[in-house]
Amino acid sequence: MKRNVLIIGAGGVAQVTAHKCAQHAPALGDIHIASRTKAKCDEIIASIHEKGSLKGGGALSAHALDAMDTPAVSALIRETGAQIVINVGSPFVNMSVLAACIETGAAYMDTAIHEDPEKICETPPWYGNYEWQRRDACARAGVTAILGIGFDPGVVNAYAKLAIADHVPDPVSIDIVDINAGSHGRWFATNFDPEINFREFTGTVYSWQDGAWQTNKMFEVGKVWDLPVVGEQKAYMTGHDEVHSLATHYPNADVRFWMGFGDHYINVFTVLKNLGLLSEQPVKTAEGLEVVPLKVVKAVLPDPASLAPDYEGKTCIGTQVRNAAGAEVFIYNVADHREAFAEVGSQGISYTAGVPPVAAALLIADGTWDTGTMVNVEELDPKPFLRLLDGMGLPTRLRDERGDRAWDE
Amino acid sequence: MKRNVLIIGAGGVAQVTAHKCAQHAPALGDIHIASRTKAKCDEIIASIHEKGSLKGGGALSAHALDAMDTPAVSALIRETGAQIVINVGSPFVNMSVLAACIETGAAYMDTAIHEDPEKICETPPWYGNYEWQRRDACARAGVTAILGIGFDPGVVNAYAKLAIADHVPDPVSIDIVDINAGSHGRWFATNFDPEINFREFTGTVYSWQDGAWQTNKMFEVGKVWDLPVVGEQKAYMTGHDEVHSLATHYPNADVRFWMGFGDHYINVFTVLKNLGLLSEQPVKTAEGLEVVPLKVVKAVLPDPASLAPDYEGKTCIGTQVRNAAGAEVFIYNVADHREAFAEVGSQGISYTAGVPPVAAALLIADGTWDTGTMVNVEELDPKPFLRLLDGMGLPTRLRDERGDRAWDE
Structure with a gap:
């Protein structure tokens, strides 16, 4: 039908x-x-x-x-x-x-x-x-x-389900890893709306470990992952949607989300955050103009849609599942920015x-x-x-x- | 009188x-x-x-x-x-x-x-x-x-004159070195009006070397100086007033100005500059508000006057003169931020x-x-x-x- x-x-x-x-x-x-x-x-x-x-x-x-x-x-x-x-x-x-x-x-x-x-x-x-x-x-x-x-969330949840059903029963850990190893060629840009992008990283990082919700700060916990195609990549424990459903459905496993960030991204983010330039609260200039700093940062950064034509390189996103018996599987996809642009006019x-x-x-x-x-x-x-x-x-x-x-x- | x-x-x-x-x-x-x-x-x-x-x-x-x-x-x-x-x-x-x-x-x-x-x-x-x-x-x-x-300019010019008159005739180099080894305890702040401060470092760096004006970019030429009291300090060749009169009065000497910057200052400056946040040209936010990014940066940074009560540590500013015979003298002053505040209510x-x-x-x-x-x-x-x-x-x-x-x- x-x-x-x-x-x-x-x-x-x-x-x-x-x-x-x-x-x-x-x-x-x-x-x-x-x-x-x-x-x-x-x-x-x-x-x-x-x-x-x-x-x-x-x-x-x-x-x-x-x-x-x-x-x-x-x-x-x-x-x-x-x-x-x-x-x-x-x-x-x-x-x-x-x-x-x-x-x-x-x-x-x-x-x-x-x-x-x-x-x-x-x-x-x-x-x-x-x-x-x-x-x-x-x-x-x-x-x-x-x-x-x-x-992610979505395909990575299906990967978790498949891994547990067919490869690694009784998991002790489910780790989602999201790496964008592509390059847009700009000094700095966010891959989507800077307001939404930065907003995602200014809050508490929740993970499910040892049967309970754990809290960390962004960029507090980092780990180098050796991944197919994109190789060794540093990723940081990040709050993300799928942790919240997977932890509910697999409460005996530790559930974490890891997102790759280069030192350059972290540095720019840290400078802007510490100076107060990511704030959504308005400040007043010496001339008396009320303005939200984050909106000015957004105005000076490249429009994310403008990045697609020059974007090259690949993403690697997947789910690693382990169990107490030592079994381990990593189920993943690698996508290519240029191929995506050629097919549908968007980046990877x-x-x-x-x-x-x-x-x-x-x-x-x-x-x-x-x-x-x-x-x-x-x-x-x-x-x-x-x-x-x-x-x-x-x-x-x-x-x-x-x-x-x-x-x- | x-x-x-x-x-x-x-x-x-x-x-x-x-x-x-x-x-x-x-x-x-x-x-x-x-x-x-x-x-x-x-x-x-x-x-x-x-x-x-x-x-x-x-x-x-x-x-x-x-x-x-x-x-x-x-x-x-x-x-x-x-x-x-x-x-x-x-x-x-x-x-x-x-x-x-x-x-x-x-x-x-x-x-x-x-x-x-x-x-x-x-x-x-x-x-x-x-x-x-x-x-x-x-x-x-x-x-x-x-x-x-x-x-600087001022006392350091008198130091140059004294050095040449009494210690190092026929100089081949006159280097002014300005180090603020003090700390205001904030994550980042400028020591005077951010608009004027950043403006000083966004232009060409002029020095007088080999009998001619030379140009460099800011933070392009760095050198570690081993100075009295404040010790080893990294300073960068910077454009500054006194180079322009000393080069005229001592055209046979190389004349340079060096200002100390920590890696942290340089990093923050570089991020803000490269993102376009030090621009004096207005940008328009998604909501249609016209705003000068540099004025927003000024608005989020600490008021320089607010730093004085917590400022501690020392400055070391002086003039090094050398001649072809190998003679060298460094004439300098060391000032203390806390003593300055105690005496006149200002930082060093x-x-x-x-x-x-x-x-x-x-x-x-x-x-x-x-x-x-x-x-x-x-x-x-x-x-x-x-x-x-x-x-x-x-x-x-x-x-x-x-x-x-x-x-x-």
Whole structure:
């Protein structure tokens, strides 16, 4: 059965998701893109036509939408006949979009935890603050809601599930490692909106270790990882969504997230933070002008979208699982910035986040993942998902004592 | 003969100059302080009374003055009967104040080169751009004008003159070294107005070597100096006023200026500069607000005046002169931040700059330095000046092959 898709958001990730939906339109249905600024949706549609990404004869339409307005989202779902909503908008709109899905019966997906603009880094487990409070409502309405179905969270949760099911039972540790070994050629730039980027690293770092939530500061705990393709890379324990669901589902394992940062990034971040230039609180200049320092930093930094054409190199993101018997597996993907740009006009980081929800949409459309309730990705069968991704530009590999190979060899 | 003094400016250096004038009021006359904001002059006067610095029975008065307005400066000189004007205001007012001195016959002093707010780092020798063009006018009017009579430029020029006259004839090199080995205890702060401070280091570094002007970039040429009291210190070749007069008066010697910077300062400076946050050109935030990044940096940094109470440690500033015969002398002063604060309520850097013009005022008042024309400090007899400074909190020491001792032992 065909299922019309409504994509909410029009940023770099939405661009990838829209391209991939267009490539798979025959297995889905009409494709709709909605954002506060309709012109950004029109640009994405133009780039889809330019790349010749649209397959089949379905519709491809742009809509203006305030995604914080649940009745407006419900109305658009009904108007478009969307049965699958892929929310790749700002993390502030998750709950209003989910409410519209519960009301209309459409399937819901997002790629990042809900955030309240007023708060940074709330109590763990983060999913318990908003998402899981709507689990019963989803079940009652028979609504499929797949939380965090980007790459990380998302694919890495499926990697954890696969590792534990087939390779390393009774895990003692689950470590997600996210390395961007690419280079944009600028002296300094953030890969996405500097306001959101820096915001992610100014709060508490939560990890689940020894059966309890542990707290650290950003850049406090570092470790060198020796990874396929990208080699030795320094990564730092970082707060991240998937720690909060994996720790709940595998409470006997330590669950940590590690993100790679070069010394240069850390240095710039540290200088800006310590000077107070990352503050969201306004300061007053000698001339009496009130201004938020972080917004000035954002204004002087390169526009993240401008980085894609020059981005080169690779990302490596994966999940390492170990158990007490000494078994260890690392399941991962390597993506290439230039290939991503050539295919969909975005850099590799947007690519890895934007493709997985389309694979999930295909699995909802064919019934495989149409759960009729709210789930995190590790609650689903990972194999059909990883098989689809293998053919959609995000192949999965596996490294263990038998060597490095495709995950299903 | 008593000579009334008019101090122009009410910043950290002016505070020191005013305190020292007050301490020596019996040898001078009435003391007047003028600034655009009269309240700042009143604060200085209050602190002089609080410390009991005023000796003798002369007047001590505050005035509002726009020092860019030559007729207003002339009028105030006449109204106060000032015969000595100490200009320790912004470097933008030098020429308008000098013009008033030429018109009224008052002696003129400043501590830094004239600057045009629109230009950074003009053609060498800098004194040729504005000051020396008024030399004939001073001579015709019989006006004493002593240029650059702070510590550096100023005392270090007198050190060069003394070294060459008494210790190292026919010099092949004159190196000024300025080290602040003190600590303000903040993560980062500038010792004076961040706008002026950073402005000093964003232009070309001029030095006089091999009989010609040489250009470098800031932090391009570094050297470790082993200095009395403060020990080994890394300093960088920096553009500075005194290079431009000493090179003119001693063209056969290489003339360089070196300023000490810690790696931390350089790192913060480099990050801010490379991100574009030291720019004086406005940028527009995503919300459409036009703002000058440098003014936001200034707004988040500590107020330099707030550093004085916690400042500890010492400065070492001096002149090293060498000749082809292998003779070498280093003449220097070591000042202490806490002692400066205890005596006059300012930190050591303001202290070293603010005391020397008062010694010069005493030498003009008693006729010793009342040249009736425009001079740089190396054109004057250094000995009476250094003798006065020995008793005013800035004793001079000398290090050569005979060891380290007072300069006149």
